[in-house]
Amino acid sequence: MGKFWSLIFLLVPVLGVAAFVVAPWYDHWLPRDISEHGHTIDHLFYFILWLTGAVFVATEVVMFWFMWRYDSQGKANPVKYMHGSHTLEIVWTILPAATLLFIAIYQMNAWANAKIISPAAGPDGILGTADDMRPMLEVTARQFEWRLRYPGLKAEGVLGDSDDIHVVNDLHLPVNEEILLDLKSADVLHSFFLPNVRVKQDAVPGMKIPVWFRCTETGSYDLVCAELCGWGHYKMKGRLTVESREDFDKWLAQKYRDQEATQDPQLVGKGDGE
Amino acid sequence: MSTLSVGSHAHDDAHGGGHAHAGSFLSTYVFSKDHKVIGIQFLFSTLLWFLVGGLLALGIRWQLAYPWSDMPVIGKMLFANEGGQISPEFYTILFTMHASVMIFFVIIPILAGAFGNFLIPLMIGADDMAFPTLNMLSYWFMWPAFIAFTMSFFVAGGAAKGGWTSYPPLSLTDMSGQTLWLIGLTFVGVSSMMGSINYMTTIIQMRAPGMTMFRLPMTIWAMFITAILQAFALPVLTAAGFMQLLDRTAGTGFFIPAGWTANNAAAASGGGQPLLWQHLFWFYSHPAVYIMILPAMGMVSDIIACFSRKPLFGYKPMVYSIAGIAGLGFIVWGHHMFVSGMNPWLGMTFMVSTMMIALPSAIKTFNWLGTIWGGNIRFTTAMLFALSFVSMFIIGGLSGIFMAATPVDIFIHDTYFIVAHFHYVLFSGTAMGVFGAIYFWFPKMFGRMMNEPAGKVHFLLTFLFLNGTFFTMHILGVVGFPRRLADPYHYPTFHHLRPLNVFMTWCAIGMVATQVIFATNFIWSIFFGPKAGRNPWHANGLEWAAPSPPGHGNFDVQPVVYRGPYEYGSPEVDTDYYPQTQPPPAHTEGAPAPVPAAAH
Numbered sequence A: 001m002g003k004f005w006s007l008i009f010l011l012v013p014v015l016g017v018a019a020f021v022v023a024p025w026y027d028h029w030l031p032r033d034i035s036e037h038g039h040t041i042d043h044l045f046y047f048i049l050w051l052t053g054a055v056f057v058a059t060e061v062v063m064f065w066f067m068w069r070y071d072s073q074g075k076a077n078p079v080k081y082m083h084g085s086h087t088l089e090i091v092w093t094i095l096p097a098a099t100l101l102f103i104a105i106y107q108m109n110a111w112a113n114a115k116i117i118s119p120a121a122g123p124d125g126i127l128g129t130a131d132d133m134r135p136m137l138e139v140t141a142r143q144f145e146w147r148l149r150y151p152g153l154k155a156e157g158v159l160g161d162s163d164d165i166h167v168v169n170d171l172h173l174p175v176n177e178e179i180l181l182d183l184k185s186a187d188v189l190h191s192f193f194l195p196n197v198r199v200k201q202d203a204v205p206g207m208k209i210p211v212w213f214r215c216t217e218t219g220s221y222d223l224v225c226a227e228l229c230g231w232g233h234y235k236m237k238g239r240l241t242v243e244s245r246e247d248f249d250k251w252l253a254q255k256y257r258d259q260e261a262t263q264d265p266q267l268v269g270k271g272d273g274e
Numbered sequence B: 001m002s003t004l005s006v007g008s009h010a011h012d013d014a015h016g017g018g019h020a021h022a023g024s025f026l027s028t029y030v031f032s033k034d035h036k037v038i039g040i041q042f043l044f045s046t047l048l049w050f051l052v053g054g055l056l057a058l059g060i061r062w063q064l065a066y067p068w069s070d071m072p073v074i075g076k077m078l079f080a081n082e083g084g085q086i087s088p089e090f091y092t093i094l095f096t097m098h099a100s101v102m103i104f105f106v107i108i109p110i111l112a113g114a115f116g117n118f119l120i121p122l123m124i125g126a127d128d129m130a131f132p133t134l135n136m137l138s139y140w141f142m143w144p145a146f147i148a149f150t151m152s153f154f155v156a157g158g159a160a161k162g163g164w165t166s167y168p169p170l171s172l173t174d175m176s177g178q179t180l181w182l183i184g185l186t187f188v189g190v191s192s193m194m195g196s197i198n199y200m201t202t203i204i205q206m207r208a209p210g211m212t213m214f215r216l217p218m219t220i221w222a223m224f225i226t227a228i229l230q231a232f233a234l235p236v237l238t239a240a241g242f243m244q245l246l247d248r249t250a251g252t253g254f255f256i257p258a259g260w261t262a263n264n265a266a267a268a269s270g271g272g273q274p275l276l277w278q279h280l281f282w283f284y285s286h287p288a289v290y291i292m293i294l295p296a297m298g299m300v301s302d303i304i305a306c307f308s309r310k311p312l313f314g315y316k317p318m319v320y321s322i323a324g325i326a327g328l329g330f331i332v333w334g335h336h337m338f339v340s341g342m343n344p345w346l347g348m349t350f351m352v353s354t355m356m357i358a359l360p361s362a363i364k365t366f367n368w369l370g371t372i373w374g375g376n377i378r379f380t381t382a383m384l385f386a387l388s389f390v391s392m393f394i395i396g397g398l399s400g401i402f403m404a405a406t407p408v409d410i411f412i413h414d415t416y417f418i419v420a421h422f423h424y425v426l427f428s429g430t431a432m433g434v435f436g437a438i439y440f441w442f443p444k445m446f447g448r449m450m451n452e453p454a455g456k457v458h459f460l461l462t463f464l465f466l467n468g469t470f471f472t473m474h475i476l477g478v479v480g481f482p483r484r485l486a487d488p489y490h491y492p493t494f495h496h497l498r499p500l501n502v503f504m505t506w507c508a509i510g511m512v513a514t515q516v517i518f519a520t521n522f523i524w525s526i527f528f529g530p531k532a533g534r535n536p537w538h539a540n541g542l543e544w545a546a547p548s549p550p551g552h553g554n555f556d557v558q559p560v561v562y563r564g565p566y567e568y569g570s571p572e573v574d575t576d577y578y579p580q581t582q583p584p585p586a587h588t589e590g591a592p593a594p595v596p597a598a599a600h
Helices: A002-026 A038-069 A086-116 A245-260 B008-016 B025-030 B035-065 B088-124 B132-140 B142-152 B176-205 B218-249 B274-291 B294-308 B315-331 B344-372 B381-404 B406-412 B416-446 B452-479 B492-528
Strands: A137-142 A145-150 A165-168 A170-174 A178-185 A190-194 A199-203 A209-214 A219-225 A238-243
Touching: A002 A038, A002 B381, A002 B452, A038 A086, A038 B344, A038 B381, A038 B406, A086 B344, A086 B381, A086 B406, A137 A190, A137 A199, A145 A170, A165 A170, A165 A245, A170 A245, A178 A199, A199 A209, A199 B406, A219 B492, A238 A245, B035 B088, B035 B132, B035 B142, B035 B416, B035 B492, B088 B132, B088 B142, B088 B176, B088 B218, B088 B274, B088 B294, B088 B416, B132 B142, B132 B176, B142 B176, B176 B218, B218 B274, B218 B294, B218 B315, B274 B294, B274 B315, B294 B315, B294 B344, B294 B381, B294 B416, B315 B344, B344 B381, B344 B406, B381 B406, B381 B416, B381 B452, B416 B452, B416 B492, B452 B492
Parallel strands: A137 A178, A170 A238
Antiparallel strands: A137 A145, A145 A165, A178 A209, A190 A199, A190 A219, A219 A238
């Protein structure tokens, strides 16, 4: 029976690898990356996947082999009477330690670019100076919708005044431009997740968190809430439309006109209602 | 004899040989102070809750496979208002209570409460715990928690809906179920604290003569370090729980920012921080992850050495790795918060400490492989479960590296990748280890053997179904499939993932159904299993020197320890095992004389 059980354990690496090989064929894989920094994250993912995959297969196969080879088959075979090996312990302490440390250090640039080195500081890299970058929009998450506020066309680029353009769930962004947005929450925790852009950031009440990225392809994608926010969490879905600067400006102007013309009976009650 | 410092209490018991416990039924089986009865009480309670938690999981799985469809048979009974469907509110209850029940009522109490209680005095050669009354209370303090969690399903608004992590402010807007959840949590905490103080004291103070710290079995080392973890981490959770309770009931604002309002309520006069809860919660709950795995690692080490008929490979490195995991466990909590809005610079330090905590886990895995290498493996049910622990822990350990890497975590955070990861650690790891421990120590607990063929069928089906259920979750995670969504198929990105979810759901149903084999075997064997001798596995530990089941006071002969617990295949003796209590052959000089058996 020992041989049978060994083979059952061999199924783990065999089927495990098979699952990861087959999944991409059926499109059960990373969603299409449309961001500038996304390929770095994907590269780091693949790096860890290959590394852990190799360790996974190696250890599982070694385990299978030991089970197969040292099966007692009901006999009292002699065993290697030993309590360990100092040399082996040192080898399998230092090797993984170095590898793990390397993985950590290898990740740091990507993390810094995604979350620390904010474009908000402008070319001089210092916040609070004249060349600071203004956020392109403000995203306020609330149960269960995304409230988006773009600067209006009167005082261009200024958020928080009376001509701001309010949109719900319909996030439009220009392609190939550095996007900087401020993320806020009106009630509970939410998380701003753009799977195709490899962006995820929690929205926290009482905090204004900058998020930045750059989209490189036009199209329509999902905006997902990724932090539990109540019973309607699953339907807190937005749409990301990445388009050319021209189309984006056209869309924004249209939104602005719609907003200024709310007397139009066609549009009454179709604003960013509850 | 005079050189042996045998406690007078132990002497009394030794001569009593399971002296008649002159109590009533109530004091013998219900309000018992005997660590074995308390351990078995914990075992029965946690196994019942294991069933409840499993059924809650099936509810989640049903919704993910067939969203908004009538649940067959029981749907009409449970969800009459929704026409037999799971409502989105109830879905949030399902995953919140599944996790809460599994963590607080199953994994933590089955490891520390059931096995810690049963095994610690037996394996160190003590007659009972240091504080038997405290021990009894630690079990009975679970009951207010059981009642609070059960009641919460019936109050207005239903049970807690904020996830087992109960992040405010959502957990502050919830109805009364959340208050009951916090009360339950506090009682579980008090129970654990009583247990951990007891375990530490017992292990330090009550070891049998000759049982030095480095002759302790890995199970005891793991229980000892787990108890220390509990004692240092739990006060933080208890304090945080009280703070949330006050925020909910007394108008404080620990976790509420100034001017905050939700659900059209009046603005709160806060000034607090939602992130504060996350720090406090994970400062406990990350060490708690190790509280939920270290004892299983210890038990698995003992089982693997026993059925490999070979000394445990690298005993001291194994002990140091457990200590290392426990120490590092206190400085990695921030990896739950990489995208939480916490200062991103902290992400860097937490990434490094988190990567490093994978190291002791790797060392342990290599040592387990070293143990079976060159052994003479007996594939008993207990051994199969213990080996599967190792095999599955490799997956759970490696998948953790993805989340530890901060940039990769940006994408996979809160997706099914993390769900896969912790189920590989907690179910495929701990729960499989616990099954192994049940099959291994059942003869000691009840004096009878469990049925081996039924055990092997139970193992095989559980092993196949669990991988069908949980391995596929990695694939969902790679697509970005978020957790805690009642209907993820609303999103075009995830629309095509339903067939895979259907497969997973049927695997989960199969996995739960398989446990009927286990339950039948377990209950049948208590009454009708073949009688077990003292040492059915030919193991070395002290517990196998006691009668099966041990009477009150445990040992009929005061055990004296001559060596470590892993002397299998020793050339000193003809048998392939060498119990810790067996005196060395006469020619060895300077050995203490054996203690004569107590006269009956």
